[in-house]
Amino acid sequence: MLAILDWVVASIFMVLYRNIMIRKMTLRDVDEISKIHMSSWDKNILLTKLGLKFVRDCFYQPLVASKDAFGFVAIKEKRIIGYATGFSNYPAFVHNNPKTNLGRLIALWKLLTFQISWKDVLDAANEGIKYRKLRDSKFMLGALALRNEYKGTLSGKVAITACIKKVLAECKKRKAKSVWGVTYKQNIPMQKYFYKLGFYLVEEIKLRGRTMQIFEKVF
Numbered sequence: 001m002l003a004i005l006d007w008v009v010a011s012i013f014m015v016l017y018r019n020i021m022i023r024k025m026t027l028r029d030v031d032e033i034s035k036i037h038m039s040s041w042d043k044n045i046l047l048t049k050l051g052l053k054f055v056r057d058c059f060y061q062p063l064v065a066s067k068d069a070f071g072f073v074a075i076k077e078k079r080i081i082g083y084a085t086g087f088s089n090y091p092a093f094v095h096n097n098p099k100t101n102l103g104r105l106i107a108l109w110k111l112l113t114f115q116i117s118w119k120d121v122l123d124a125a126n127e128g129i130k131y132r133k134l135r136d137s138k139f140m141l142g143a144l145a146l147r148n149e150y151k152g153t154l155s156g157k158v159a160i161t162a163c164i165k166k167v168l169a170e171c172k173k174r175k176a177k178s179v180w181g182v183t184y185k186q187n188i189p190m191q192k193y194f195y196k197l198g199f200y201l202v203e204e205i206k207l208r209g210r211t212m213q214i215f216e217k218v219f
Contacts, residue, residue: 019155020155020162022163023072025064026064032079032080033071035052036146037143039148040145040147042186042187044210047059049115049120050110051110053106054106058102062093062098066097068092068093069085069086069090069093070085070088070167071084072084072170073163074159081146081156081159082146082150082156082159082163083144083163084144084160084164085141086139086167086168086171086179087142088138088174092138119207123207129205130214133202134214134216135178136180137180138176139171139179140181141171141180141181144163146159160193161193165197178216179216180202180214180216180217181194181215182213182214184210184213191213200215200216201214
């Protein structure tokens with residue numbers, strides 16, 4: 001009976017997968033994935049609080065253009081329904097981001113208009129704390145999201161899992177020995193994804209108001 005059930009589930013996933021195309025993320029995708037990010041992510045996360053312009057111009061555009069980063073999108077019915085990004089050298093991407101000054105100006109304006117707080121700024125400034133217990137800080141599973149209407153659906157699960165696996169495969173192709181990722185203690189679905197994909201919890205870091213979790217997967 002269990003074998004039949006497994007076959008049925010596998011068959012459903014194969015049908016759904018055939019209806020979803022996975023491809024490399026391009027600059028033409030940036031506007032759409034930025035909007036998905038803004039509607040899908042927790043509104044209390046700094047990368048969302050900084051707004052659409054920051055997310056689009058200071059994060060996703062540099063990411064797609066960088067030699068140290070990449071991403072994959074899931075297409076269904078000719079539109080993007082989800083995506084996942086990765087880094088082959090995350091510290092270098094942060095250090096060499098050409099939109100750093102623009103990002104600082106946006107953050108300053110958000111701070112002066114009380115849209116972010118000093119707590120947000122102090123947490124963001126302490127970037128190196130994420131790396132202290134990792135085997136390798138270079139390879140990272142980065143930002144990912146699904147359109148809201150696909151959350152909790154089989155199509156959504158197939159799409160986001162396929163994108164994540166593409167990112168991990170790309171990391172391995174680029175000679176990664178391990179890959180790390182970040183979530184928050186409140187984000188139970190992402191924690192489950194990490195464990196299912198073979199990541200283990202490296203460290204919990206207490207920030208101002210929430211707890212960050214660092215996961216790592218060894219190849």
